[in-house]
Each structure stands twice: as structure tokens, then as C-alpha cells.
Amino acid sequence: MDDLLLHHADTIRLAFFIGVFAVMAGWETIMPRRQRSFRRLQRWPSNIGIVALNTLILKVALPVAAVEFAATAGVRGWGLFPALDLPFWLEFLLAVAVLDFVIYLQHVLFHAVPVLWRLHRMHHADLDFDVTTGARFHPIEILLSMGIKFAAIAALGPPAVAVLVFEILLNGTAMFNHANARLPLGVDRWLRWLVVTPDMHRVHHSVVPHETNSNFGFNLPWWDRLFGTYRDQPAAGHDGMTIGLNRFRDPHELRLDHLLLQPWRSRADDYPINRRGGSD
16 A cells, blocks of 8 residues: 555645645635735746746756655665654654654744745745745755755655655645635634644734744644744734735736746845844
8 A cells, every 4th residue: 555655656746736726726715814915817827837847846856756765765774763663653643743843943944044045035025925825935945945854854764655644734734824715713723723824824924024933834833832933913913914025025026037036136134033134
């Protein structure tokens, strides 16, 4: 069964991506949380173009995907888990949780180091917040992120099936928590103890720096609460808050070529953590 899942890993990931994207796009159309500032046709071609470009670059640049790398690590006995000889179910749960924690730490790092922020800010420079924002990352950031993920897999030696499930969850929850979808407030208050909700993550896309540097979780919400980076609501409220950054607010910045060149245009400003008014 595991071999069958791993053999069709790309197809499984693609099927989940298309399915979750369709559900989130429909949800935010029928029950939007905020009024759009821009038409989808102004943003979606570039945001979806980034997804296609990143997929192509990963296929060319890396000989194996994370799931295949995990399978190789398992065969060779790499990592902590094989040495501990834990029950499969415990390895599985720990692998998903630890990999999610690694992504949380990576996210904080990309906000803390100015040169990395220059890459990551392309994600934050979107002038609206919807399902496509969840996949809008610079190709260099995607490659660095994959390198960090490979290092974590080599260190842990997690089951390959756990890596596949983690990637599906991360991809799906990224689209969910970036969706411009309305949840009843009572449901949101309860659900954000289990998973990062759109209202929780939207705070992270505020133009206000101290709000940008909060709510770093993509999947599990616990890391933000444990490490003091959780912020319940934006100061201006979800309807009044401004999405994006202080720079790159011209609609022309939504073009794909502008997005790709953004890391080399202008300084990092005061968004990197513990940095105010410096230049890099």
C-alpha cells in the first residue's frame, strides 16, 4: 500500500491541490470575508503563473521530491526515528508535528533576516488576500525551503508516507488559511485551537509591521501560542485592515515580471524582526 501511495505521490498531491483550490475559490466567492480591492483577473494570472513556474523549477533543479528523498532516507536508515525504533503510528504523528514546527521556524527566519525577507516579502506584497496568495512565493524561496525540508527529513528519518501526508496538509491548509472565506466567529474561535484559520492568518498579512511579524503558523496554530508570536485580531479589524506592505502598492506591481524582480528592488524597510529603519 505504501509503495502504491509513493508511486502516485505527484498525482495525489495534484488531485488534492485542485480539489482544495476549487473548494476554497468557491467558498470565498459565495461567502467572502472582505470586499476585494482588485479583480481576480488583475492578480490571479501572476499568482497562478508563479505556481506553474515554481513547479517547473523544482522539477528541473531537484532530481527527487521530498517524498522520494524520505523513502531513500528510510532505506538507508538515516535520521533519529530509525534509531529510536518507535511504533509507526507515533513516528507518523511526530513526523508531521516536527516538520510543521520546522516550517514555522523557517517562516520566522525569513522574517528575521533582511536578505531572506527580500525574498519572502513577495508573498506579503499581494494587495489582496485570497486562496492564490497561499501559493505565491518567489522561486528562490521555494528552493531554499525545499533544502531546509530535505535537511529536516535527513535528520529525522520520517516515514515517507508521513512526508506525503504532511505536504498535502501543508498545501491544503495554506490555501484554506489564505482564503477570503467567512467563518462564523464562534467556529473560528474554536477551530483556531486546532488549525490556523483565515482570520488568524490574515493578521499576518497586515501592512502594520508588528502584525506582519505574528501568526507565523501555516498548519498547526500551537507554535505561535507557545513562542509568543500569536496575535488574536488586527488592530483595525478585518474589514478595516490594509493588506500588503508599505511598498509595492502600485497595481503594476501585481505583474509577474515585477514579482520576480522584487527582491532586488528597494531596501528591506522596517519589516524584518528587531530591525527598524536600517538598510541592507
